Amino acid sequence: MDINVDVKEIPGKNGVRVVDLNGEIDVYTSPRVKETIGELIDQGHYDLIINLENVRYIDSTGLGVLIGGLKRVREHSGTVSLVCTNPQIKKIFDITGLVKIFGIYDSEASASAAL
Amino acid sequence: MDINVDVKEIPGKNGVRVVDLNGEIDVYTSPRVKETIGELIDQGHYDLIINLENVRYIDSTGLGVLIGGLKRVREHSGTVSLVCTNPQIKKIFDITGLVKIFGIYDSEASASAAL
Amino acid sequence: MISAKNDPTHNVIELRLPSQAEWVGVARLAIAGIASRLDFGIEDIEDLKLAVAEAYTNCIQHAASDGEVRIECAIHPDKLVIAVHDQGKGFNGAEIAPRKLGEPQERGLGVFLIRTLMDDVSYEVDPRRGTRLTMIKHVRPQQPAQ
Amino acid sequence: MISAKNDPTHNVIELRLPSQAEWVGVARLAIAGIASRLDFGIEDIEDLKLAVAEAYTNCIQHAASDGEVRIECAIHPDKLVIAVHDQGKGFNGAEIAPRKLGEPQERGLGVFLIRTLMDDVSYEVDPRRGTRLTMIKHVRPQQPAQ
Numbered sequence A, B: 001m002d003i004n005v006d007v008k009e010i011p012g013k014n015g016v017r018v019v020d021l022n023g024e025i026d027v028y029t030s031p032r033v034k035e036t037i038g039e040l041i042d043q044g045h046y047d048l049i050i051n052l053e054n055v056r057y058i059d060s061t062g063l064g065v066l067i068g069g070l071k072r073v074r075e076h077s078g079t080v081s082l083v084c085t086n087p088q089i090k091k092i093f094d095i096t097g098l099v100k101i102f103g104i105y106d107s108e109a110s111a112s113a114a115l
Numbered sequence C, D: 001m002i003s004a005k006n007d008p009t010h011n012v013i014e015l016r017l018p019s020q021a022e023w024v025g026v027a028r029l030a031i032a033g034i035a036s037r038l039d040f041g042i043e044d045i046e047d048l049k050l051a052v053a054e055a056y057t058n059c060i061q062h063a064a065s066d067g068e069v070r071i072e073c074a075i076h077p078d079k080l081v082i083a084v085h086d087q088g089k090g091f092n093g094a095e096i097a098p099r100k101l102g103e104p105q106e107r108g109l110g111v112f113l114i115r116t117l118m119d120d121v122s123y124e125v126d127p128r129r130g131t132r133l134t135m136i137k138h139v140r141p142q143q144p145a146q
Ligand SMILES: Nc1ncnc2c1ncn2[C@@H]1O[C@H](COP(=O)(O)OP(=O)(O)O)[C@@H](O)[C@H]1O
Pocket: A060, C058, C059, C061, C062, C063, C086, C088, C089, C090, C091, C095, C096, C097, C106, C107, C108, C109, C110, C111, C112, C131
């Protein structure tokens, strides 16, 4: 019922940041995700990879945080790429149509290669 | 919240039966365990190994089923050996004093060797 | 109101929780447990967890930041009927703008998800006594894992 | 009765469940979720699950095979106070024989476990209105895993 948030750099990809999430993203935990993404954008990181591979659950407040982040980086021609392999989470991005606005990848490597 | 009950034989140990339990033993699932143990005793199997390695939870109704089985096989000079590695389950056998009446083993092999 | 006393043919489980974000996870666990006792498949259980959590979240975010949320699960052999009540000010439905798929809209996802994931959804709003959302999910033969 | 309205310093979560064996697992899941939001360690969470399940099981086996069991959790920063009520006939305490450790006794394990695993346990029995078991567990600094 909790979330762990880690931030990593990618060797050779200057400025790109990976937000590694582990746990469940809901109305209780999403403020922590929002804060981390907000800080990275404040610091001038406009290309973000959000790794959801270890996220077992996401609700609309979590989706809202990702969309809010995307809107902010777009003002700087940035991108938000998602790494997502869990079928239930993929389904949520499908039915909400968010697959069309996020780049969704099967691994951090492929998300990073696409940048 | 459910239980899986399997019965196995042990090569070279005639008459011994292993009851392999997987899941949670509580007031809802313990009747199934009781039924299996009862059938084995009815068939004349008086040396039973109950494998609790994959049991995540046991309550007093589950303990009651094991004690009831022990009482019945003792009438035939039989034994009930338990295989138990989960510290939380071990603790329950400790605080109830049941460690003193059951043989408790770390593996099926050592329970079987002791017979 | 559905109640075990009025209708002995089905069971009712009720949860009363504070209208606070930290307890939504408890509701999800309870719903998952209830759904797994029926014959719901894994995917349907995830749908139920999300729909109930979205409903509870709306009570917390839009109805009242204190008070109580009541989640009532009426358990039938072939369906789960879940009612989520709050003691908030209600709303008139105009707030629920239709979602434009493919646009980055942050709002309106909760009700959209509830309607998509559940078989039947209805709101009863009483500005003095709060909002009651009733949603139904039918037990379906389990699909093989994809 | 403890209630969030009378005492705003703590939260209350209430579960109302049928007095039937199949729902005890749902109570365990909910208690585990509540306890993990406090600072209980893994071992204490297992203790709480077992104590609540034993109390609920006694309602099912000794109080009433239908009707409702109410589990009320009062959440304090430093402790969890859990009351389990049934609508059964009650009992007078003489039924609870002291356990003789090391003897193969099948009965009397439930109350023994509750008393051993919880910090404070008390029964209020009313033959007309049922039994209310109140149990308290304090949050302790977490011990390192053994
Ligand atoms: N329980 C409720 N009480 C009051 N208003 C509600 C409730 N549930 C939903 N609403 C209204 O419906 C709108 C849409 O909700 P939702 O789709 O979850 O999106 P969001 O919460 O992001 O606005 C909310 O903004 C709110 O105005």
